[in-house]
Amino acid sequence: MAKTEEKTVPPVTLVDPIELSELDRDFREEIHSMPNGEELGACFACSTCTAACPIANSWDYKPHQLVRMILLGMRKEVLASDEIWLCLTCFECQERCPQNVRVTDILFDCKNLAAEEGRIPPNVAELGKELVEQGQLYVITADWEREDLGLEPSLPGLQTEEVRNMLKKSRTGRMLGEDD
């Protein structure tokens, strides 16, 4: 009968199956050992973080899924995801986590690992470049506005050299090919 024939259709799955051989078991330990990763293993995927996230509805991977993916060792998928860069860093997820998992901080750690592999959205890389080149993100251009308000035309005490040197020697400089 027609009804039994339908059973040959593959069952509907909610998520694509994971290829076990592609998992990176060290990823979990890598994040766990970072300064904010201590409570990582306490996550039981209750989704409170996702409920708290103002933009989770536009994410393919929800915050609780990203944490689960880290625990499973899905290094490639997590570090290549747009979500880690879309994170608002509003700390709502982290604040509400009943298990004290530092979700936002962990996403910062993921961004650092992605950056180390050269994966940085162009506009964010541009900001890094500005920091290395000028030691600040915003430079005063309208000094007359400041003077009209009785302020010094340039920022008193500003010294960018040391910050630029520090960043040149650091990952920011290395990534941008600005290191000596």
Added chain:
Amino acid sequence: MPEYNLYAGCSVPANYPNYEASMLRVADSFDMELKYMEGVACCGSPNLRAIDYEGWLKVNARTLAIADKNGNDIVTPCNGCFGSLKDVYYHLRHNEDYVEMVNAELASEGLEFTGDAKPRHFVEALYTDIGIDRIKENITNPLDGVGIAIHYGCHLLRPKDVTEFRPEILKDLVAVTGAEVIEYPLWKQCCGATVLPVDEPLAIRLARDKLKSMKDAGAQFATVVCPACGNQLDLQQLDLKNTYGEEYNIPILHYPQILGLAMGLSEDEIGLYLNRVPAEPILEHVSK
């Protein structure tokens, strides 16, 4: 006369000199001596933390160490700077290895992070060190109960164990001016500023959510204590006209501008003419 290390950051001096000027004038009235920090630059914002944790740790540890030289607390008008400095302060206080690492780097400049000087937001220092009672005594031109919504900004409030900021602080500071604090459902939500370089339409949507929630609750004005949040809520109102065909007309004032008016400062002294959404309507609510 309490003395502070003023860390102005880069966005306030470059984009919001009206915030800077009104803060300095208000502080001056209370004998808070805000001295610009010598030899400092940018905090790097959360964007630096995202790509370079160590670099972010070092540049902010350097700022903290410069303040440690005289031990006076750091005061900043920017949530981004506050968040970075507070977060780095927290991380250093919880990790000896990091202290060793940054101090090895800072030694060449004769600097050392000791943790004596604490990073604080300007409004918190105002509230704690001056106090509502003394502020009240200085209110000469109170506002007439006009509805003002507060946008706190994420990095002022969270993570709570790091920032140690209580929302009541800003609520009390607004109420003491005579204004009515408008409660609105999305008061804790992000303005979307951080995601602006990555996804502009998303950032605009978040600004819209925020402004709509304020407007629906009856707010006539809104106040911010962060240049990035200010930029998002003020400037994006122009983009919202284009993308959503919606007009909110909610003037966004930096908190010291509101307090300044209630303390009798003129509109020029607080640089009201630099606000993007015309903020002059607030003048109608200041009693003379």
